[in-house]
Amino acid sequence: METVRQSAGATQAPEVRPCPECGTEVTVRASYVTWCAACDWNVDPGAPDPERGRLAKVRRRLAARHGEQLAEEIERGAGGAGRGGPDRSTVLAFGLALLVHGVTVGLFLAAVVLIIGGWHTGIQPVLGVLLLVAVVVLLPRPGRAPSGPVVLHRADAPGLFGLIDEVGAAVGTPGVHAVVVDASFNAWVSAYGYRGRRVMCLGLGLWEILTPQERVALLGHELGHFANGDIRSSFLMNGALRSLAEWHAVLGTVNRGILVDWFLNALTFLPRWTVYGMIRLLDGLTMRASQRAEYLADTGSARAGSSGAALTLLDRPLVGDAVEAHLRRESMAAARAGGGSGGREVREAAERELWERLAARIDSVPESEYERLRRVSARRGHSVDDTHPPTHLRRRCLASADPQPALVVCDDSRARAVAAELAPARADVARRVIRDYAG
Template identity: 90%
Template sequence: METVSQSAGATDAPEVRPCPECGTEVTAHASYVTWCAACDWNVDPGAPDPERGRLAKVRRRLAARYGEQLAEEIGRDGSGTGRVGPGGSTVLAFGLALLVHGVTAGLFLAAVVLIIGGWHTGIQPVLGVVLLVAVAVLMPRPGRAPSGPVVLYRADAPELFGLIDEVGAAVGTTGVHAVVVDASPNAWVSAYGYRGRRVMCLGLGLWEILTPQERVALLGHELGHFANGDIRSSFLMNGALRSLAEWHAVLVPVHRGTLMDWFMHAVTFLPRWTVYGLIRLLDGLTLRASQRAEYLADTGAARAGSGGAAVTLLDRLLVATAVEAHLRRESMAVARAGGGPGGREVREAAERELWERLAARIVSVPESEYERLRRVSARRGHSVDDTHPPTHLRRRCLASADPQPALVVCDGPRAQAVAAELAPARAEMARQVIRDHAG
């Protein structure tokens, strides 16, 4: 998606000029796309989003369809936002997931029989070991313990964890056991270990461009996933979907035009399309419930941080590619200057100022650019990933809801205390971002 300027240092004094299509006066910024809000001239001058694989494209279309249906229900009478019990599709989905895991269990039993019962043959134990390797890849397993450049626990950042706890209480759940900090313009939550301990990832590329209340809304959205649940993130369903994805990756043929390739294509045709059909079926049975969970998480963002903060949080997601581009430019500028006089001083200054410069860059984005990105989002069906509802539909639902005050306020002193706890992580991530390109 075309986003904000490619030149962070360009002079951006706006000027007024007529639209070449309808003659309406438009404001042109040197650093942003010039477009017309009256007739949408030049609103989307960039190349279309790149085509994805077959499964990703199908999931994206299905997510858009269910997202539109749920958005209409929410806008019409407020339905679709409450917790619902398991329906027939959910029961069937879990039945299919059990079937997938049953195949994995069958492979394990076959491997044991081949190894023990056929030990004297020589070849059967080898086949059994091959099946055990397949079982090790396919079997469901709990998430791994948090890992990353920076992992914080409660003793490391009591103010941050206290804020997370308060937001969790506001959305009807508890906090997390660990926080992973990285440089991405993203955030997510997950569970790890057999005890289901909770972990949250805060990407500084997103965190640093948000206001304190938008950060509260972000925490509310992520913790809302724990409060409301998501069938696709359950241990059983997630494991089944992962197993099917592994099977599909193995069975997709490599076309090099050789006779062996054609033979393998023919041999794998039936199992490949069987796996593909199962994935499509599970997507059809679970994506609507997953979409509902996403809308519910958005309501958690509004409840915790305020309706207005939840809306502007979604706007920030539209400039995620601009965040990545800015960080690349900063690190590459240091790489170019690194070999010259004062290279070390340049790098240290870039590391100290990286996040402040990023925040200032995003703050400078005019409202007209956000409006353009919202229109592009609606045209292209922008979403966070292939299973999320389109971002413009999520924003529309939040913007059309009754105004909602914040249940959790992150004022100046509290925001400063949280920032002080994250200061070492910010410094480490700045060094990593600069080091990735500066060498």
Template identity: 75%
Template sequence: METVDEVDAPQVRQCPECGATVSVHARFVSWCAACDWNVDPGAPDPDRGRLAAYRKRLARRYGQQLAEEIERSGQEARRVGPDGSTVLAFGVSLLVHSVSGGLLLAAGLLIIGGWHTRILPVFGIVLLIAVATLLPRPGRLPKGAPVLYRADAPRLFELIDEVGAAVGTTGVHAVALDTAHNAWVSTYGIRNRRVMCLGAGLWEVLSPQERVALLGHELGHFANGDVRSSFVMHGALRTLARWYYFLVPHPLDSLLDLCVNTLVFLPRWAVYGLIVLLDGLTLRASQRAEYLADAGAARAGSTVAAVTLMDRLLIGDAVEAHLRRASMTAPEASGGSRGREAREAAERELWERLAARIGSVPESEYERLRRVSARRGHSVDDTHPPTHLRRRCLASAGPHPARVVCDASRTRSIAAELAPARARLARTVIRYNAD
């Protein structure tokens, strides 16, 4: 049987552009490190709409500016107090909420004051329902995702507590898991309890210290704050997004559609302008929050682990491709005990196979992805700084030793605690064919 190393054993060829030696791997793009021949053979990622493209351009610009400031100082990112842009952004957010409050008051007046007309309360109820969808509300735990509490995974929560102390905050109340190549933190409930979501597509391909760095980054958002995640600002952005969605023009199938589109034209562009304004006022602070969170990752897990974590963020496409293949090649639902054993084995081995697959990625491929990242401005989403700038700032800020060490014993204990959730997520990835 061929091993992964035998199948992927590199061969050598000459670069057609400069004649330099090029390593050829069967599973990876062949490219030249000397002249960048074929370094980026794919098409750039398409922008998802006008607003996403605008946010991405703004994130690149602010990310570049902050990266240059950090590199000039020779130190990690530092927290700064609220500036004029932040104060103005909160003012705009309060204006948005005041409009929602005014509409809510108007709905109440229509229902109560126009009760004798019979028709006005109907308009009031319709307006009340519409406003109810726009009002800010507490966050919720992810639906359908495995959620762990402290009693379910004491060693994992112990690690999170230690990382939180290292970055200057406390831990979380719940940990949710999904299959994504990502991680995030938020709050839920009226008491603003903390939740961290760990994507197995990312967690399973990280080394123990890279996992500590990941936890440090996510908890760093709680330690340093982020103006866009505050209840007032987040609620305003959510309200504006819903307004914009409701005001999207209808296809012109009738004269009524033309009339409706004409009526909503100015309100829609006013809402769009407010979204652009809030983005412009808050994205720089949000970018700084990401750099601050990266500094927390370095302090908790070490600079080396935080830097290599940035590299792991670049292989999301490879992770998603592997999970898609696992889904398509899963055993069929029928087949008796032998088929059932095959399905159970596929579930057990899914994450181990993913880790082995990603673990076999050569350094040359990571270097290619880093260069592609610099060309395209790769980022986690359209509000994050470009990943290559985050990596560069971490490397330039000076080495940090790990304040929290995840040894082999702790790694095994946490893996045992996560085993039921990992199996459940594996079943969601492997979609069996019907009988």
């Protein structure tokens, strides 16, 4: 694999031109934006990121505000991201979550009264059953058992699970019970079942473009969420947020262009905005703690994989669009070739070489393009999602901290052993990408 990466990265010497704004020499590379590092000319020629809805916009703004405050506290050494007891906002948030669940309990009691006490009326039991349906939808429930293209357990990949266990020990938490492998450009952890068993997802779109030490840093970040906690992912809080989201969807405006829609929208106006206000209040009360959890997870990333690996790991989301585009192109190219003679062989070759070709493609991205993307990220306030701190703030905090060596080293032999265990999963997911991604 390393030979493929090196040959793919070898390109002819780029052209050099003067910047039209300041005259500084700028490098021109095919397939990449030409820009000036001295004056930021043409650094961000694309359209701004689209807004993703009212709630997402508000959450993104809250994440940026709290992320900036915490970043400043961390850099001053004020302990803004340290472990500590729950603050007043957290206590209030849990109180509001209990109130939300209290409404669900109230609906259940009302349903029982309507069904039992009004059985002779005919209509009241029907209303009671409808309320019970609403209660079932709103009830907090544990996460589901892991599902995905490939689900690995300890016996399937002892080397991978051993690496996860070692990283967990480095950040102060046990490992996981299952690993989901899919094609996504993502990684996450969650708990499932009433026993709180742990699952980790490793998206090969991300995993395959990382160096072995960046993979350790990724595991450290994800397991850091278990080690440090996040009140938004707790059973009580997550259930309250989900219940409010369900109510918000049910009470949403109807716009079919008929008169009855106006009546329904007027009827649901106050409940809808009450629910929206409660969502915003819970977001405001929990966002700072959620941001703190992300910064702590980044600290776990640096502790496990080293500060250098944690920093370069944070650059990887900046090339997510390139990963998605490459996988789509590979799938479409295989689909076009599959119609001719030797189509099956072409498709099998595309499946076999998919992840190596992806890694080579991302390895060919020059450092100047990463620097441009970092500057665009800071301008736009890029974040992994609308609850994460902006990526440039996370990077700034890691860069300002004392450098940390890796507590867990993934050398070549260990990386090859883990890769061998993941080989069947890689082949299975590659087959799905080539066959399904274009659709």
